[in-house]
Amino acid sequence: MTTGCPQCGSAAVVVERFVLESTDGPQEHARTACPRGHRFVASIEALTRTSQATVADPQPMRIMLLSSAFNGLTQRVWIELCAAGHEVTLQQAGDDDALRAAMARTRPDLVICPFLRERVPAEVWNACPTIVIHPGPEGDRGPSSLDWAIMDAEPVWGVTALQAAQELDAGPIWASRAFALNPDVPRKSALYNGPVTDAAVALVHEVVDKAITPGFVPQPLDYTRPGVRGRARPRAHEGDRGFHWSDTTEHVLRRIRAADGAPGVVTRLCGTSVAVFDAHRGRVGPAARAAEPGTVVARRHGAVLVRTGDGAIWLGHLRERGHKLPATTVLADRLADVPEAEDDAGYREIGYGRDGPVGILDFRFYNGAMSTGQCGRLLEALRYATAQDTRVLLLRGGLPFSNGIHLSVIDAAAAPAGEAWDNIVAIDDVCEKIITCVDQLVVCSIAGSAGAGGVMLGLGADRVVLRAAAVLNPHYRTMGLYGSEYWTYVLPRRVGARTAGTLTTDCVPLGATHAARIGLADEVFSGDPDAFERVVERYAHRLAVTADYPLLLAGKQERRAADEQRKPLGSYRREELVEMSADILEDRHGFASARHGFVTKRRTRLTAGTTL
Numbered sequence: 006m007t008t009g010c011p012q013c014g015s016a017a018v019v020v021e022r023f024v025l026e027s028t029d030g031p032q033e034h035a036r037t038a039c040p041r042g043h044r045f046v047a048s049i050e051a052l053t054r055t056s057q058a059t060v061a062d063p064q065p066m067r068i069m070l071l072s073s074a075f076n077g078l079t080q081r082v083w084i085e086l087c088a089a090g091h092e093v094t095l096q097q098a099g100d101d102d103a104l105r106a107a108m109a110r111t112r113p114d115l116v117i118c119p120f121l122r123e124r125v126p127a128e129v130w131n132a133c134p135t136i137v138i139h140p141g142p143e144g145d146r147g148p149s150s151l152d153w154a155i156m157d158a159e160p161v162w163g164v165t166a167l168q169a170a171q172e173l174d175a176g177p178i179w180a181s182r183a184f185a186l187n188p189d190v191p192r193k194s195a196l197y198n199g200p201v202t203d204a205a206v207a208l209v210h211e212v213v214d215k216a217i218t219p220g221f222v223p224q225p226l227d228y229t230r231p232g233v234r235g236r237a238r239p240r241a242h243e244g245d246r247g248f249h250w251s252d253t254t255e256h257v258l259r260r261i262r263a264a265d266g267a268p269g270v271v272t273r274l275c276g277t278s279v280a281v282f283d284a285h286r287g288r289v290g291p292a293a294r295a296a297e298p299g300t301v302v303a304r305r306h307g308a309v310l311v312r313t314g315d316g317a318i319w320l321g322h323l324r325e326r327g328h329k330l331p332a333t334t335v336l337a338d339r340l341a342d343v344p345e346a347e348d349d350a351g352y353r354e355i356g357y358g359r360d361g362p363v364g365i366l367d368f369r370f371y372n373g374a375m376s377t378g379q380c381g382r383l384l385e386a387l388r389y390a391t392a393q394d395t396r397v398l399l400l401r402g403g404l405p406f407s408n409g410i411h412l413s414v415i416d417a418a419a420a421p422a423g424e425a426w427d428n429i430v431a432i433d434d435v436c437e438k439i440i441t442c443v444d445q446l447v448v449c450s451i452a453g454s455a456g457a458g459g460v461m462l463g464l465g466a467d468r469v470v471l472r473a474a475a476v477l478n479p480h481y482r483t484m485g486l487y488g489s490e491y492w493t494y495v496l497p498r499r500v501g502a503r504t505a506g507t508l509t510t511d512c513v514p515l516g517a518t519h520a521a522r523i524g525l526a527d528e529v530f531s532g533d534p535d536a537f538e539r540v541v542e543r544y545a546h547r548l549a550v551t552a553d554y555p556l557l558l559a560g561k562q563e564r565r566a567a568d569e570q571r572k573p574l575g576s577y578r579r580e581e582l583v584e585m586s587a588d589i590l591e592d593r594h595g596f597a598s599a600r601h602g603f604v605t606k607r608r609t610r611l612t613a614g615t616t617l
Contacts, residue, residue: 145235177223250299283321307331369403380431409458487584
């Protein structure tokens with residue numbers, strides 16, 4: 006079997022077949038190789054689709070993406086449609102006059118709405134096929150689909166592409182995808198950014214194919230048709246989300262995770278009303294078993310452990326007023342008598358394990374934000390990991406992988422500029438430790454999205470491996486910053502000075518395939534996050550036991566020594582911090598306003614250079 010290489014377009018052949026688990030169950034995958042040495046892993050279904058598309062590529066279409074924000078899903082759709090050769094324009098929903106003018110100016114063949122809070126004007130969907138991507142199965146209707154799916158413990162969920170119509174979410178159905186929900190209570194933001202987004206992107210490709218298929222007619226919504234299992238549901242209100250701390254851990258966890266991201270669930274802790282987020286199952290020690298439900302019985306690394314009716318739950322973040330912050334920051338002096346947990350008691354942001362010659366360092370920070378304290382703990386973990394006698398160190402972030410400094414903690418600080426400076430210095434220390442690890446090969450695994458600081462942190466590794474669904478935003482300018490994390494060293498050494506300049510000034514999201522093509526990444530593997538992590542673990546093991554390992558390590562050491570001789574690493578850091586001091590301490594490019602707008606979710610004009 007042959008297919009087109011996704012990196013260079015030349016003919017690639019299948020060199021290995023194997024089965025990986027996915028959200029749809031076991032799927033056959035293949036490893037391909039092209040004459041230029043590029044390698045790629047994808048499902049047989051995806052390779053077949055790519056091969057067929059290579060034979061008869063359809064004519065490009067004029068497509069308008071109508072979205073309420075340029076969120077992760079909209080970025081994925083924009084990247085993939087542009088890569089497919091379509092003429093794609095972005096239009097922000099909510100300003101009907103601007104939308105009508107954009108319709109008249111661009112005359113799209115198709116309007117796709119990946120993320121929509123507003124109603125589409127009738128003159129738009131009357132003039133052009135307008136497809137709404139709804140995060141629910143066929144027949145599901147309403148603005149709180151994922152909230153109800155999690156609260157009601159739905160075993161299977163889905164995403165539906167439906168045509169905009171007068172009645173919301175009731176238009177003809179173009180396509181749908183179903184997937185199993187994690188029985189261990191998914192967090193709403195993780196559900197949306199994971200299986201919902203993956204299914205939605207697949208649906209967009211199907212919608213485009215059907216839009217150019219002669220004679221295609223979408224199916225009217227018919228609740229008597231087999232397979233239509235959804236129903237109309239109201240908006241979830243505070244009363245629907247409420248719980249008592251005397252309820253079971255399972256019940257409380259579902260209520261909190263169903264509202265994670267937004268709006269949160271309001272409850273009382275330590276005598277104050279707060280919205281709660283970032284919930285994890287906890288363990289209760291003997292000393293805390295007699296505590297009443299709702300009592301904070303322990304704290305650890307910014308989180309608090311709260312007693313429930315049959316156990317306990319860790320809460321990582323709370324919101325008392327405007328900012329979502331680490332729980333111990335919000336409760337502060339009200340925790341004076343609360344002890345530190347003796348062990349993780351079920352809560353661990355950073356973990357290290359060893360599998361033979363491979364050390365695995367996991368860091369999974371809420372929303373990918375890394376505060377000064379979190380960077381300090383990660384640095385300590387890196388010092389331990391790099392001191393081991395393993396051959397390869399595998400670094401794994403969460404979903405998102407990392408978005409760099411913690412803007413909410415900075416914005417809420419008594420002295421935001423001072424906190425921002427401390428945070429930058431701390432994350433620089435982390436990046437330096439990765440770059441200067443010369444006794445092991447370092448592999449960075451990026452399964453989800455990554456923002457500027459997170460991208461540069463990952464580029465400090467020797468090998469960068471991306472999940473095919475990953476979206477990178479390797480730029481700082483939209484936040485009013487020059488940038489740090491040794492970007493002036495790690496980015497040009499991979500892509501060259503000219504491309505580095507383009508990436509950091511154009512401020513557009515980058516897909517995994519494009520990242521590999523320009524040298525920003527070494528490997529791209531498909532699959533859901535769990536399957537991807539297993540593939541990367543095997544990749545790290547192969548690297549650790551290859552006969553060429555001594556040569557690879559020696560080459561790394563020689564390159565680092567030569568780079569240091571040419572220009573010391575400390576020089577890059579000093580030069581970046583001089584620029585950052587002007588941005589942070591003098592606010593020359595509006596960092597304070599951009600940061601506050603991001604944290605408070607102020608509406609921002611949607612462009613391909615804007616990430617929200």
